Amino acid sequence: ENVLDLNGQQPPIYAILTLSQSPIDFSAKETIQKMQLWQGRFSKAIDKKTNDFNSSISFDSRMFREDIEGSMAHADMLGTCGIIDRSEADKIIEGLKGILADIESGALAIDMEAEDIHTFVEGELTARLGSTGKRLHTSRSRNDQVALDIRLNLRKQADDILGDLRELVNVICSKAEENAETVMPGYTHLQRAQPITFGHHLLDYAAMLLRDIQRVEDAKRRMNVNPLGSCALAGTTYEIDRSLTTSALGMDDFSRNSLDGVSDRDFCLELASALSIIMVHLSRFAEEIILWCSWEFKFIELDDAFSTGSSIMPQKKNPDIAELVRGKSGRVFGDLMTLLTVMKGIPLAYNKDMQEDKEAIFDAFDTVRMCITTFIPMLNTMTVLKDNMRAAAAKGFINATDCADYLVKKGLPFRDAYKATGTLVAKCIEMGETLETLPLEEYRAICDTFDEGVYEAINLDICVSQRKSAGGPAKENTLANVARIRNLINNESDH
Numbered sequence: 001e002n003v004l005d006l007n008g009q010q011p012p013i014y015a016i017l018t019l020s021q022s023p024i025d026f027s028a029k030e031t032i033q034k035m036q037l038w039q040g041r042f043s044k045a046i047d048k049k050t051n052d053f054n055s056s057i058s059f060d061s062r063m064f065r066e067d068i069e070g071s072m073a074h075a076d077m078l079g080t081c082g083i084i085d086r087s088e089a090d091k092i093i094e095g096l097k098g099i100l101a102d103i104e105s106g107a108l109a110i111d112m113e114a115e116d117i118h119t120f121v122e123g124e125l126t127a128r129l130g131s132t133g134k135r136l137h138t139s140r141s142r143n144d145q146v147a148l149d150i151r152l153n154l155r156k157q158a159d160d161i162l163g164d165l166r167e168l169v170n171v172i173c174s175k176a177e178e179n180a181e182t183v184m185p186g187y188t189h190l191q192r193a194q195p196i197t198f199g200h201h202l203l204d205y206a207a208m209l210l211r212d213i214q215r216v217e218d219a220k221r222r223m224n225v226n227p228l229g230s231c232a233l234a235g236t237t238y239e240i241d242r243s244l245t246t247s248a249l250g251m252d253d254f255s256r257n258s259l260d261g262v263s264d265r266d267f268c269l270e271l272a273s274a275l276s277i278i279m280v281h282l283s284r285f286a287e288e289i290i291l292w293c294s295w296e297f298k299f300i301e302l303d304d305a306f307s308t309g310s311s312i313m314p315q316k317k318n319p320d321i322a323e324l325v326r327g328k329s330g331r332v333f334g335d336l337m338t339l340l341t342v343m344k345g346i347p348l349a350y351n352k353d354m355q356e357d358k359e360a361i362f363d364a365f366d367t368v369r370m371c372i373t374t375f376i377p378m379l380n381t382m383t384v385l386k387d388n389m390r391a392a393a394a395k396g397f398i399n400a401t402d403c404a405d406y407l408v409k410k411g412l413p414f415r416d417a418y419k420a421t422g423t424l425v426a427k428c429i430e431m432g433e434t435l436e437t438l439p440l441e442e443y444r445a446i447c448d449t450f451d452e453g454v455y456e457a458i459n460l461d462i463c464v465s466q467r468k469s470a471g472g473p474a475k476e477n478t479l480a481n482v483a484r485i486r487n488l489i490n491n492e493s494d495h
Contacts, residue, residue: 056116059359064110066152067117068100070145071125073248074228075136083238084135092136095129096121117149118142139240141232143262143350148228150358152249154271157365158220162213164372165278166489169209171380173482176202180478183460184299184389185398192396195463198299198389199482200473206485208281215274223267226254230261233349263349265339268361272336275364279329282371286322289382293319298388303381306374321378325371335364390460397425399435399458402466406457410449420447 072093079089099121102108114120126133176199186196226249229235229242235258242254255261292299308320338360342353400421407417423446428438435458443450456462468474 055114056355056358057110057112057114057120059362060117060146060149061110061112061120062362063149063153063358064103064117064121065100066149066156067121067145068096069152070148070228070245070249071121071136072096073245074140076248077241077244078135078138080244081239081241083138083240088132088135091129091132092125095125095133098128099124116142116146118145139231139236139238140228141230141262143232144227144230147230147262147264148226148249150361151223151225151227151251151267154267154361154365155220155224157369158216158223158271161275161278161365161369161372162216164369164376165209165213165216168372168376168379169206169213169485169489171376172202172206172209173485175199175379175384176206176478177482179384179386180475180482181461181464182384182386182389183393183464185393185396186473192392192398194401195393195398195460196467196473197464197475197478198384198386199478203478203481203485205281205285208284209278210485210488212274212278212281215277216271219267219270219274221252222270224250224252226251227261227264228254230255230258233259233262259349263346263351263354265343265354265357268357269336269339269343272332272339272361272364275368276329276333276336278368279332279371282375283326283329285375286326289322289378290319290326293317293322297392299385299392301383301385302378303383306378306381321374325375328367328371332364332367335360335367393460394434394436397428397435399460399463400425402463403435403454403458406454407447407449412447412449 075084075089075092075096078084079086099108103110108124110117111120114123122133122136125136179198179202180200182198183195184198184201185192186194186201226242226246228245228249229240246252246254255264289300289302291297293302302317302319302322304317306319306321307317339357342356342360346353403424404414404417404421407420408414412420424435424438424443427442427446428434431438431442433442436455440450440452440454443454464473465475468477471477
């Protein structure tokens with residue numbers, strides 16, 4: 001039997017030659033599962049601490065489904081192409097199905113002393129099938145195997161994130177619909193600027209999240225490429241059919257350069273970047289929620305289930321969940337920086353540095369999912385204090401632009417109207433009035449173009465309702481935007 005791989009790939013698990021020419025006992029399941037796939041080249045066991053440092057089973061064990069899925073597709077291809085006997089390919093597939101079922105049911109525990117999930121699965125398969133299981137690794141390297149596993153795993157995680165984002169957008173749409181006429185001050189420089197509605201404000205975050213969805217979808221498309229068949233780095237002399245594994249795994253294409261097949265981690269960088277931008281958006285949203293909860297704003301109140309108290313101040317109700325979301329953004333940014341640093345200086349093809357990709361990208365996905373799934377019910381259950389929003393809008397002279405526009409519509413040049421309105425605001429501050437309460441004679445003392453119609457023009461409800469330009473906060477715009485976003489989200493979900 002051909003026991004050595006002569007195609008430049010890592011030696012298979014059934015290699016029996018060592019430097020001392022002494023055979024390895026494969027009869028014991030424990031021995032198989034704890035050996036290294038490259039053991040035939042070495043004359044003594046790896047140091048325990050070195051093995052722990054080198055091992056990835058603690059974090060790549062979560063890819064057991066993908067590892068088995070990829071192995072079943074590979075075995076089926078080997079059998080179809082006649083590289084191994086069809087009956088043996090079928091036995092391997094059934095053996096892998098059994099291992100998957102046993103892991104999922106809890107009947108089989110993953111050995112956390114194995115080097116990685118690939119070694120564990122192949123060792124378990126060999127223990128169950130004997131020499132038949134040893135044929136699985138034909139025309140395959142751990143390099144293309146792990147490149148496939150992480151793509152399959154992140155494809156699934158990307159789908160989970162997309163589902164979470166759509167759910168959050170739907171909650172935002174519901175809140176926006178409920179508050180399409182809730183007047184509040186819009187801000188620039190954290191200063192009251194112009195009147196908008198709370199619904200309009202919320203839909204800005206929906207717009208951000210829609211872009212996030214697009215970014216994840218785009219990254220997912222570029223990621224959905226099959227590296228199997230790249231082997232260690234230079235392909236194989238076996239007459240494999242890469243289109244078979246590509247189709248079986250639901251991938252769009254296979255990698256067209258074997259070096260790139262094993263060394264590409266652009267998809268990790270791209271997904272980590274998309275996840276970081278999601279966290280930017282969630283952090284900005286969380287910051288506003290924190291501000292809105294404060295007594296200085298008091299625009300909203302969070303449900304008790306999403307707030308905490310103080311250990312010493314009994315009056316406190318803290319928005320800790322929003323604060324944690326804001327804080328965890330830095331963790332995801334750090335994961336992106338880890339990946340960029342790992343990849344920036346390594347030559348082709350595979351290098352052990354790339355083992356660091358999984359902990360960072362898995363942590364980024366885990367953190368973002370935890371934040372979104374907590375954010376959804378927090379937002380859904382919050383109480384909007386509409387009267388407080390309206391009162392804040394009335395006190396900030398945020399209808400000053402509308403006052404100037406009123407003069408422009410009567411024929412005054414905008415710069416003259418702007419100056420007159422600015423003088424009016426100063427007069428209001430001096431007299432302790434607002435534009436709504438300032439007597440008409442004071443208006444006319446500054447500009448005789450004013451008449452009784454100014455009070456209608458600066459009415460906050462009218463100010464908002466007249467902002468009908470595309471993208472503006474008028475109620476009909478908000479409701480149309482909600483319908484558009486829901487239609488888009490539903491279509492994407494169907495797709």
